[in-house]
Amino acid sequence: MIYLDHNASTPIRPEAREAMLACLTDLHANPSSAHREGQRARAAIERAREQVAALVHALPDEVVFLSGGTEGDHEALIGAAWAMEARGRRVAISAIEHHAVHGAAEVLERTGFSIEHLAATAEGFVDPRAVDLLPRDVTVIALMLANNETGVIQPVAEVAERAAARGMRVHCDAVQAAGKIPIDARALGADYLVISAHKLGGPKGIGALIVRRGAPLEPLLRGSGHERGRRGGTENLAGIVGFGVAAEHAAAELDAERERLIGLRARLETGLRDAAADVVIHGARAPRLPNTVNASFPGARSDHLLMALDARGVAVSAGAACASGAVEPSPVLSAMGVARELAVSALRFSLGRTTTQDELERALALIAEAVRAARSASAAIP
Amino acid sequence: MSGGVDSGVAAALMAEAGHDLTGVTLKLWCYGKTPLSPRACCTLDAIADAQSVARRMGFPHYVVEAEEVFRARVLQPFLDDYAAGRTPYPCALCNQHLKFGDLIARLDVAGAGTLVTGHYARIGRDAAGAPALLRAADPAKDQSYALALMPYAALARVAFPLGDLHKDEVRAHGRRLRLSLWDKPESMDLCFVPDGDYAGFITKNLGETRGTSPGPIEDQEGRRVGTHRGILRYTVGQRRGIGVTAGEPLYVLAIDAARDAVTVGPKAALDRPGLVTTPVNWLVSSPPAPGTRVTAKVRYQHHPAPAAIEPLDGGAIEVRFDQPQSAITPGQLCVLYDGDRVLGGASIAHALGAAPPAAAMPAAVAARA
Numbered sequence: 062m063i064y065l066d067h068n069a070s071t072p073i074r075p076e077a078r079e080a081m082l083a084c085l086t087d088l089h090a091n092p093s094s095a096h097r098e099g100q101r102a103r104a105a106i107e108r109a110r111e112q113v114a115a116l117v118h119a120l121p122d123e124v125v126f127l128s129g130g131t132e133g134d135h136e137a138l139i140g141a142a143w144a145m146e147a148r149g150r151r152v153a154i155s156a157i158e159h160h161a162v163h164g165a166a167e168v169l170e171r172t173g174f175s176i177e178h179l180a181a182t183a184e185g186f187v188d189p190r191a192v193d194l195l196p197r198d199v200t201v202i203a204l205m206l207a208n209n210e211t212g213v214i215q216p217v218a219e220v221a222e223r224a225a226a227r228g229m230r231v232h233c234d235a236v237q238a239a240g241k242i243p244i245d246a247r248a249l250g251a252d253y254l255v256i257s258a259h260k261l262g263g264p265k266g267i268g269a270l271i272v273r274r275g276a277p278l279e280p281l282l283r284g285s286g287h288e289r290g291r292r293g294g295t296e297n298l299a300g301i302v303g304f305g306v307a308a309e310h311a312a313a314e315l316d317a318e319r320e321r322l323i324g325l326r327a328r329l330e331t332g333l334r335d336a337a338a339d340v341v342i343h344g345a346r347a348p349r350l351p352n353t354v355n356a357s358f359p360g361a362r363s364d365h366l367l368m369a370l371d372a373r374g375v376a377v378s379a380g381a382a383c384a385s386g387a388v389e390p391s392p393v394l395s396a397m398g399v400a401r402e403l404a405v406s407a408l409r410f411s412l413g414r415t416t417t418q419d420e421l422e423r424a425l426a427l428i429a430e431a432v433r434a435a436r437s438a439s440a441a442i443p
Numbered sequence: 444m445s446g447g448v449d450s451g452v453a454a455a456l457m458a459e460a461g462h463d464l465t466g467v468t469l470k471l472w473c474y475g476k477t478p479l480s481p482r483a484c485c486t487l488d489a490i491a492d493a494q495s496v497a498r499r500m501g502f503p504h505y506v507v508e509a510e511e512v513f514r515a516r517v518l519q520p521f522l523d524d525y526a527a528g529r530t531p532y533p534c535a536l537c538n539q540h541l542k543f544g545d546l547i548a549r550l551d552v553a554g555a556g557t558l559v560t561g562h563y564a565r566i567g568r569d570a571a572g573a574p575a576l577l578r579a580a581d582p583a584k585d586q587s588y589a590l591a592l593m594p595y596a597a598l599a600r601v602a603f604p605l606g607d608l609h610k611d612e613v614r615a616h617g618r619r620l621r622l623s624l625w626d627k628p629e630s631m632d633l634c635f636v637p638d639g640d641y642a643g644f645i646t647k648n649l650g651e652t653r654g655t656s657p658g659p660i661e662d663q664e665g666r667r668v669g670t671h672r673g674i675l676r677y678t679v680g681q682r683r684g685i686g687v688t689a690g691e692p693l694y695v696l697a698i699d700a701a702r703d704a705v706t707v708g709p710k711a712a713l714d715r716p717g718l719v720t721t722p723v724n725w726l727v728s729s730p731p732a733p734g735t736r737v738t739a740k741v742r743y744q745h746h747p748a749p750a751a752i753e754p755l756d757g758g759a760i761e762v763r764f765d766q767p768q769s770a771i772t773p774g775q776l777c778v779l780y781d782g783d784r785v786l787g788g789a790s791i792a793h794a795l796g797a798a799p800p801a802a803a804m805p806a807a808v809a810a811r812a
Binding site: 362364365367368369371372373385386387388389431434435437438441442 | 465487507551
């Protein structure tokens with residue numbers, strides 16, 4: 062199987078796996094326990110906190126471990142909105158946010174908050190000037206660092222600067238960006254930043270919310286004082302340890318890997334144009350992640366393309382999935398104003414650490430074949 | 444894979460036999476969050492059941508969006524038929540367009556050579572070696588009637604692993620293979636109308652207004668004997684719910700959409716010597732000669748009756764039965780058999796001895812829609 066779905070999840074780094082196995086073998090105590098066994102477990106967590114903080118140039122005490130991107134987005138958006146409720150009951154999110162942010166906004170809406178949406182341009186990013194036009198009672202603005210479907214990098218620093226001038230806080234979902242592009246939490250200026258371990262070679266089920274010192278935040282999960290009172294619940298020790306090691310390796314490899322992936326992405330895009338001259342690459346003129354290509358193949362349905370590629374040994378992803386599992390047009394592409402005929406024929410290719418030049422060449426031949434098969438099926442089916 | 448026992452076991456048997464399988468469930472209907480009957484075959488739970496068969500047997504499974512095609516090719520004709528006073532048989536259209544149309548077209552996508560379904564029917568060979576659609580071994584479960592509109596070319600590309608099995612054997616296989624769905628109840632109704640209330644579904648869920656206005660119930664002489672509640676609530680041969688009592692039981696004899704009238708009469712008046720079809724879908728290499736003797740089945744539960752066929756213009760045929768048949772219903776299928784072999788099938792246009800209905804949508808009905 063040629064795996065081109067690294068934005069969904071990427072294989073765990075061997076060093077992270079080894080560290081987790083060692084942790085599961087050696088560290089059995091509760092990190093909150095006062096005895097020295099507990100203190101050993103605590104030390105492993107604090108080591109990982111430093112490693113994760115280093116990846117995004119944050120301070121260790123700004124790192125809150127939690128279960129992953131979805132929880133991080135909920136904690137940040139809801140926790141910040143609650144903490145600033147006296148100032149206003151309105152938050153703003155970009156139209157191209159991950160489902161998790163839309164979900165968190167829904168929770169707020171249920172409790173009487175209003176939601177403002179920031180539109181995306183045709184190239185897939187939010188215009189920072191929109192911040193100046195937001196209603197004054199907006200307390201938090203959510204803007205992701207890089208879009209999971211298109212890879213388009215958002216002008217978070219510009220948005221944060223304008224937000225700060227108006228006394229608004231910024232939440233940045235950096236799940237898809239972390240480990241792929243350099244992140245400096247200070248320079249970015251976001252008050253809340255979410256990253257997830259399994260997108261950068263760590264295990265699933267662990268992530269972190271980086272809360273800038275002084276940023277207001279109410280906890281969602283309460284009842285105990287874990288994570289400095291910001292997230293109750295006994296820590297996912299092995300997950301945190303694996304996350305830390307993965308973050309350290311991702312940081313060390315970042316520059317070289319980025320160069321390598323940009324080269325592979327260029328080859329992929331050339332190959333896609335050879336396979337289908339009319340291919341449309343979404344967000345191609347915007348700054349993008351080095352590993353992500355979202356392309357539409359007019360006349361071929363996404364679900365057919367995905368099935369055809371899967372049958373031929375290439376794993377990719379297509380649009381969004383509805384409750385039944387059927388593929389539906391991506392809301393991100395719709396938000397960019399992509400015509401429905403193109404949106405229903407889009408595929409996301411995402412490269413990663415394990416992707417090789419040779420694999421990519423083989424994949425391109427199979428993609429050409431799959432596009433032909435999907436087009437002839439789609440032509441037969443109205 | 445609908446999520447039912449039959450398609451689940453059919454798939455599992457093929458996987459067990461070592462075939463390289465790809466599971467597909469067509470998403471025909473937007474399920475939303477509406478609770479449907481557990482017997483319905485198109486719910487989210489049903490998709491989960493299909494997926495669990497795929498996981499247990501170790502083959503990939505996909506849910507494929509087919510809502511638009513289902514609406515255009517199955518639901519809309521279903522509505523149009525009811526509005527025109529016919530009694531449609533949507534399963535045949537679904538088989539024709541979705542299962543043996545679109546899924547066949549998707550075989551190359553999945554890199555597959557054969558389409559496997561859980562239908563009770565068999566594929567055989569005729570004297571010339573061409574594929575033939577045959578009745579199932581289990582007469583109680585035989586679904587060849589519902590398959591009669593499938594494209595002839597599809598016959599060469601399908602497999603029906605359940606065709607030689609009885610239903611209890613199918614369940615036994617399901618149990619042996621530890622499929623969670625092995626003892627699921629049978630689905631008796633249309634998959635998209637799980638509670639069997641067609642009229643309620645058509646008016647409430649689909650917002651249909653044609654065929655819903657009250658109109659006259661007449662006897663055979665044209666005398667008004669009552670008022671009906673909208674023609675879509677009636678079908679030829681129906682006895683219950685007419686709301687008119689006479690000296691003998693009354694049955695619906697005919698529905699005239701142009702006049703919005705329902706004609707009723709005694710059971711004997713349902714007998715007709717034959718019928719005229721719409722253009723026939725032949726499942727033989729060339730259509731049979733005029734006068735060919737067949738047995739013809741005019742509804743799912745009908746026992747095929749001996750008849751002779753005569754070609755008409757435009758690919759339709761006239762079917763003349765040796766003995767008159769009761770309740771020949773426009774919109775239902777007429778399927779022609781030579782022994783166990785299905786020769787072809789078509790929708791019933793009208794019974795012989797009954798006035799042919801207006802071909803197009805009656806203006807009076809359309810105006811009210």
